[in-house]
Amino acid sequence: MHPYRTHTCAQLSSEHVGETVRLSGWIHRKRDHGGVLFIDLRDHYGITQIVADTDSPALPVLEGLRVESVVTIEGTVKARVAETVNANLATGSIEVFARGVTVQSAAEELPMPVADEQPYPEDIRLKYRFLDLRRETLHKNIMTRVAVIADMRARMNAAGFNEFSTPILTASSPEGARDFLVPSRIHAGKFYALPQAPQQYKQLLMVAGFDRYFQIAPCFRDEDPRADRLPGEFYQLDLEMSFVTQEEVWETMEPVIQGTFAAFAGDKAVTPAGQFPRIPYDEAMLKYGSDKPDLRNPLIISDVSSHFTSSGFGLFEKIVGGGGVVRVIPAPATHEKSRKFFDDMNDWARKEGFAGLGYVTRKGGEFGGPIAKNHGPERMAELYAELGLGENDGLFFAAGKEADAAKLAGAARIRVGEELGLIDESRFELCWIVDFPFYEWNEDEKKVDFSHNPFSMPQGGIEALEGQDPLTIKAFQYDLVCNGYEIASGSIRNHKPETMVKAFEIVGLSKADVEERFGGMYRAFQYGAPPHGGMAAGVDRIIMLLCGAKNLREISLFPMNQRAEDLLMGAPSPAEPRSLRELHLRVVEPQAKPAG
Numbered sequence: 001m002h003p004y005r006t007h008t009c010a011q012l013s014s015e016h017v018g019e020t021v022r023l024s025g026w027i028h029r030k031r032d033h034g035g036v037l038f039i040d041l042r043d044h045y046g047i048t049q050i051v052a053d054t055d056s057p058a059l060p061v062l063e064g065l066r067v068e069s070v071v072t073i074e075g076t077v078k079a080r081v082a083e084t085v086n087a088n089l090a091t092g093s094i095e096v097f098a099r100g101v102t103v104q105s106a107a108e109e110l111p112m113p114v115a116d117e118q119p120y121p122e123d124i125r126l127k128y129r130f131l132d133l134r135r136e137t138l139h140k141n142i143m144t145r146v147a148v149i150a151d152m153r154a155r156m157n158a159a160g161f162n163e164f165s166t167p168i169l170t171a172s173s174p175e176g177a178r179d180f181l182v183p184s185r186i187h188a189g190k191f192y193a194l195p196q197a198p199q200q201y202k203q204l205l206m207v208a209g210f211d212r213y214f215q216i217a218p219c220f221r222d223e224d225p226r227a228d229r230l231p232g233e234f235y236q237l238d239l240e241m242s243f244v245t246q247e248e249v250w251e252t253m254e255p256v257i258q259g260t261f262a263a264f265a266g267d268k269a270v271t272p273a274g275q276f277p278r279i280p281y282d283e284a285m286l287k288y289g290s291d292k293p294d295l296r297n298p299l300i301i302s303d304v305s306s307h308f309t310s311s312g313f314g315l316f317e318k319i320v321g322g323g324g325v326v327r328v329i330p331a332p333a334t335h336e337k338s339r340k341f342f343d344d345m346n347d348w349a350r351k352e353g354f355a356g357l358g359y360v361t362r363k364g365g366e367f368g369g370p371i372a373k374n375h376g377p378e379r380m381a382e383l384y385a386e387l388g389l390g391e392n393d394g395l396f397f398a399a400g401k402e403a404d405a406a407k408l409a410g411a412a413r414i415r416v417g418e419e420l421g422l423i424d425e426s427r428f429e430l431c432w433i434v435d436f437p438f439y440e441w442n443e444d445e446k447k448v449d450f451s452h453n454p455f456s457m458p459q460g461g462i463e464a465l466e467g468q469d470p471l472t473i474k475a476f477q478y479d480l481v482c483n484g485y486e487i488a489s490g491s492i493r494n495h496k497p498e499t500m501v502k503a504f505e506i507v508g509l510s511k512a513d514v515e516e517r518f519g520g521m522y523r524a525f526q527y528g529a530p531p532h533g534g535m536a537a538g539v540d541r542i543i544m545l546l547c548g549a550k551n552l553r554e555i556s557l558f559p560m561n562q563r564a565e566d567l568l569m570g571a572p573s574p575a576e577p578r579s580l581r582e583l584h585l586r587v588v589e590p591q592a593k594p595a596g
Contacts, residue, residue, distance in 0.1 A: 010046025058098035166201035178222035194220035231564035240534035289410020294484030295429035297417035335392035358397035456491035490535020
């Protein structure tokens with residue numbers, strides 16, 4: 001007999017009754033019924049109930065052990081009586097009568113519970129992550145992660161992609177976030193960077209003639225953490241293709257992403273491959289107030305500025321006259337809502353940092369609220385008719401500069417949808433956001449800057465760069481969005497050196513700057529680069545959606561906390577003086593802020 005186990009804790013059933021077996025695992029729960037001890041024994045695969053009574057030599061040993069101790073049980077499989085069968089367990093029809101026990105490792109008193117998954121302080125969960133990972137939900141999420149990544153790999157291989165591993169120690173790249181720098185011991189005063197993404201390397205692979213590349217790539221960005229972004233590192237399904245249009249990238253990747261979602265969505269519906277809506281960026285910002293819209297929410301934002309060019313409501317007339325806009329968010333069937341519902345929305349907007357959220361109420365065709373009173377019932381009726389709203393529908397107003405109004409309207413659309421229960425939780429709705437602006441105005445530096453990936457091909461090529469207002473140029477860039485989350489981003493790349501130089505000149509970088517910063521790729525483009533494009537899908541974010549988790553730490557093995565600290569390993573930590581000397585580094589402490 002095997003020294004530790006003949007079966008796992010999920011394998012035994014009624015067909016094993018009468019057999020002598022050996023199981024190993026953790027003591028999950030203990031229930032003492034006065035001379036009869038019941039133990040739930042847990043391993044990676046499941047749980048088996050163990051029974052010991054006064055006839056068992058294992059009883060005194062098991063009684064003296066704490067939960068989470070590791071034991072090996074040898075015993076006899078017995079059928080449970082009908083009233084004690086547990087249909088929720090794979091092994092619920094049997095139990096094992098313990099005839100012997102070996103203590104492999106006794107547990108100390110636990111700093112946090114494992115069997116009961118009640119909320120617990122995050123700092124304790126992360127410090128004792130090895131215990132946290134024993135909890136059923138987190139353990140299951142991690143195994144879902146393993147399965148999702150395996151599924152992605154299989155689908156990419158089936159689609160003709162080859163997996164390549166790109167370097168981890170590399171040069172700094174302008175991906176829009178801070179790099180993690182690694183000092184060189186050999187080259188004093190110089191630094192490697194951990195890759196924010198394998199962007200340049202995957203393009204170089206296309207130049208090298210490999211045609212279809214992918215990898216589950218670790219990426220490193222020194223960004224502030226948030227719920228849908230882990231501090232420090234994350235993983236993406238990174239891919240690149242040669243001789244493709246953006247349409248072909250979409251057609252290739254929709255079956256992959258949709259297939260993975262469908263495989264793990266359970267009873268949730270998933271947008272069919274080939275039917276992902278393609279929404280231009282400008283349209284998304286107008287209709288949804290966001291470039292990552294949640295299409296499960298049926299509410300559509302509209303621009304009604306033209307109704308307020310001359311209006312009895314002077315505030316909106318002044319905003320529109322000054323170049324601003326008025327956007328509206330419908331609130332259907334709110335006639336039974338009290339005034340407090342609308343006032344609470346206005347208070348919420350103010351807490352979010354906006355000036356406020358105007359509103360109109362309507363009940364049985366009668367308008368209410370200051371906007372309706374000043375704008376007039378006839379004009380309000382015209383506006384409602386244009387929007388297709390009914391006699392019992394309310395309306396919220398976001399007014400101001402276009403960017404501010406779009407942001408407020410987008411947030412209000414989400415809030416109203418949630419408050420009114422309009423969001424269909426039974427679906428994964430996927431769509432492409434396309435035609436992103438190539439450039440944007442950097443208000444802080446008072447200059448034109450890249451709005452997205454600087455290596456993208458501008459629509460119209462070098463002719464657009466030379467003859468068009470930079471802020472009107474669109475790029476062959478696209479994002480894949482699911483339920484309000486950006487889950488992938490990509491583009492057709494700029495593979496022509498003269499176009500690349502011109503694109504960077506517009507943001508203030510010279511040809512010499514391009515050669516210095518992106519020398520490897522710039523040189524490669526001199527020797528025959530194929531048209532190519534690709535994307536990167538956020539593995540962590542996709543798994544978070546599929547697991548129904550609200551935080552990426554619930555689907556990651558050993559994440560950092562919100563302060564980018566690894567409480568388990570104690571990172572970051574001070575370096576030894578000897579190490580600093582070898583790296584030619586000196587620590588400069590931050591200056592204390594002056595008092596007052």
